[in-house]
Amino acid sequence: MREPTYFVLAALLRGPLHGYAIMKRAEELSEGRVRLATGTLYTALDRLTAEGHVELVSEERVGGRVRRTYGLTEGGSAALRAEAVRMAEAARLVIDSGAGTKAGIVARKLRTT
């Protein structure tokens, strides 16, 4: 799963949102790292809807224009959690080995001498 897709799904964890709110929430959750553009967002929503990860929850008219709200499906929620677990395991692999940290470098030196 690509990072923008991950954050689109994560943005919907708390409840259904409309397009612009998804963009804002994804930016907020990723601490400004993922800034979705409109075209990218709707391409992702089309794909996620076709895959059954996202569903249309409601449709209303605001200022004369259609505003659709999207929510996470059970499948989408499961896929998001599976991805989070996969990333956590991948992160643990690095953190537990101590690679990159001072203690890890010292431990590796001791092992090799």
Added chain:
Amino acid sequence: MSELDVSLLVRRTKLLLRFYPPDYRAHRGEEILDTLLETTRPGRGWPPAREVASVIGGGLRARRAANLNQGLRASLRHVGILAAAMIMAQTPAGLLGTVSQHIAAPFRPYGLVPGVELGLALGSLLVVVALAAAWCGRRWLVAAAVIAAVPAAVACRLVVYGGQLTLVEMAVPTVMALAVLLPLTKHAKRPPISLLWLPCLPLAVNAVALLAAAWGLDIQQAFPNATLSSIVLLAPYNTYLSLVPVLVAVCWLATDVRPLAAVTLQFLLWRILYVAFNAYPAESWTQMAIVVGLPLALTCALVWLLRQRARTAPPTIG
């Protein structure tokens, strides 16, 4: 932001949304417009550049997906049909080009008799009618238009080239194209009407050249230092103007591979036909191998690209 500013922004944003295919716009247009307006700061006349780029990219992706939603097999069938339609349109288009060249420079080595323009106009019109009828599924209209267009085109050709035997060269491709187009009329999945521009473009381009020639402008110029051999080898793409449909088809690659694949396929079919009727002034087998091999390789590459795109196409909405 004043109401005037908002309406200007809405108008411009709607213009931007035209990058999306009509079906998609009907389904999502208002929603995307709403989101784009929210991303635009008050007082600005256009959405941010980043948003504009993403809408253009998203629109092209949606168009590409919409062009592939009928599946690979149907896309390949469309390529074949378009190539046949182009072969059929090429005869009157080529003749229009010849007449415009003659008007612009009457010293060229062929003669025209009065009334040939009328025959050409009639032949071109009949070909356009046949193509439109095929696209609309009118079987008998296709047959009638082609049957009428063949003698019109052949008669013109005989007049233009002083009665030389060009009957086979003219009639065989048209009859072959008819064999492809007639079954199309009863098929449920015909190519979309939006693809009819491809076979009609060479006709339109040559009609413009004819009009320009009538005004004393020679815009149908051949490549510099072109020999008779190279002109025949590259026909019908042996003038700058004749490259217009190729260039448009190349630009179309951004959303659709079918037009360029049809152009290369019809070029290849013409080469095979020339070789079969020994009409090539090719100086060696190597030259002939290049002339046939290059369009063959290009057609195969485009079919591969079509397959790749069909595999990775995003879902279509609308």
